[in-house]
Amino acid sequence: GGGGDAAADAALPPIVRGSDPATASNWHVWRATHYEWDARIDPRDGARKLSATAQVSLVRGDGFDGASAAERAVVVLDAHEAVAVESVALAPAGADGSDAAAAAVAFEVAPFTAFGTALRVTLPEGAAAADSIKLVVVYAVGAGGPAVTWLGAAQTAGKTLPYCYSIGQAVCNRGLLPCQDTPAFRVTFAARLCVPAPLVALLACDGFPAVGDDGRPEARAVEVGGEPWLEYSFVMSHSVPVYLLAMAVGDLASARIGPRSRVWTEPAGLAAAAAEFGEGEIVEKYLAAGERLFGEYSWSRYDLLVMPPAFAYGGMENPCLTFVTPALVAGDQSLCDVVAHEITHSWFGNLVTNASWSEFFLNEGFTMYGQRRILTEVHGEAFTALETTTGRALLAAAMEETEPLLQRLRVPMAPGLDPDDTYNEVPYEKGFAFVSWLRDTAGCTAEEFDAKFLRAYVAAHAFSCVMSEDMLAAWWAAFPHLEARRAELQPQIDVWLNGGGMPSFWPDCSAGAALTAPAEALLGRWLADASTADADGAAWAALITYAKLHLLDKLLEKGEADGAGAALLSALDAAYGLSTSRNAEIRLRWSLAVAKHALEGASGYDSVVAFVRSTGKQKYVVPVMRALAGGGERGKAVARTAFGEASDGWQDNIKARVRGVIGDA
């Protein structure tokens, strides 16, 4: 639909500042400002438990004055079924953090939604009239919650020690600690994480322990239950929305990769990761480009945490410490550009944050736009145009499977809807198209758009949470000459924000042809006559990785009638070694081609099984397993074998997802 159907839209949940149906908290009455989090985390088999104290500092919210006495006497925090609350106490005013003198207060856990519960704390009379209060919540988190993923040793790179990590986006941190789980405002935090020796705990923050010569952070040795444990201390001094609180625990060490950057990972993969992200200080190049384009980098340090093979996602922009898939470690820096996306969140998302999950495009659409500005600076226009064209194809494919309301940039969210269930490509690529349209409509170059609008928007709203009207106000202010066209442009903006379907504008990507044309020509030669296509492999070697991926994508569109088939795949593999490539994006496409053409043997099905054994990343595992299961009786048998051999290395949620995809194959 084109949007703009006012009568139908009137029946949808409104998207207004200060309203977040996904939080149970009463943050307008009492608003959290700071969390002190003291957690013992034991990821070992048989334990898998986090026991913690969360001290939540709260001040009067913007609705306190208008609230009744009964409303002021309650603090509601978001929690989750997986969070077992043991006690809640009220720390005396001005308490230094010691909970010795805290007085127990009454609390109850009430149902809220499928993705969380409401922890209702009753305040005594004096506290309800205070300017600020501090609650001390003692609780434990076991397996099964939405925030913490527990990995056994077999799911790690080193295979000897267990691992766990948390990701808060969008509304998962209520499963990590009782909190006001909304992106509408910002908090600071401090944490002490205590783990069994020799495990290392990390927290995404700027106030980090000193790192020793062995690449490990300094810790305090403590004894827990007669065992040696290590306690690590962290401070986040910059304010962030609470979804950006994230930790990881594992056998972790680090190496320097730039003047303000280290890479962290398991020792088994550290040398490779340090080479991948340290060579030519590529991470620093992206950071420096971002600073030139969007203004200063506000987070002091920028580290990368390369996750274990089971990590199901591509990356998460946790501040100061981006979590990334190990699939980026390709051996030749060919997938490093993915880091530019996470770095761009240092301005869009982490610094200027969507105040409502209904407007996730303010995080992701602006980050896609900013990422492509950085890529243009560092890798050139042709590279970026090709990457952008890939994004449009991804959006077109996703749009067909996206329900109409989720095709909007502003997504109406009814009470009870889990924001994580609305996740799709639209906020990313349609959001990118919208920002590109804002530039095109302003009639300026990309450089002028950065200088006049993006930098001013970031500067005006740094460390704030914004709605789309804030962003648009900055845009109108940046381009006063558009004022005369407001009556004409405003309805177009409304369609962008509230309409469905593919974007009506996409920037010119013709520069990408310089890279795609040789790739398509090479594929044409293979389809015409495999024996003479690329005898010495020079034509393939001359392609950059994204052009190679483009060739393989085009190959996947071809059938037997075009000359594609098992014989051609064998010839391609003999020439280019696709079945043993270290590049996971090549292996993904190779695996899909093998499944499609039922190629047997070491370079065929065996290499596919090896691939899904090597990774637990959702973007790879799910489509490959789906393709196998869709490939007749033989494909189904291979899918069963692959599931049996590989699924112990995947996260539980991916295992379940694949089981659903392959059915009773």
Ligand SMILES: [Zn+2]
């Ligand atoms: Zn992102």
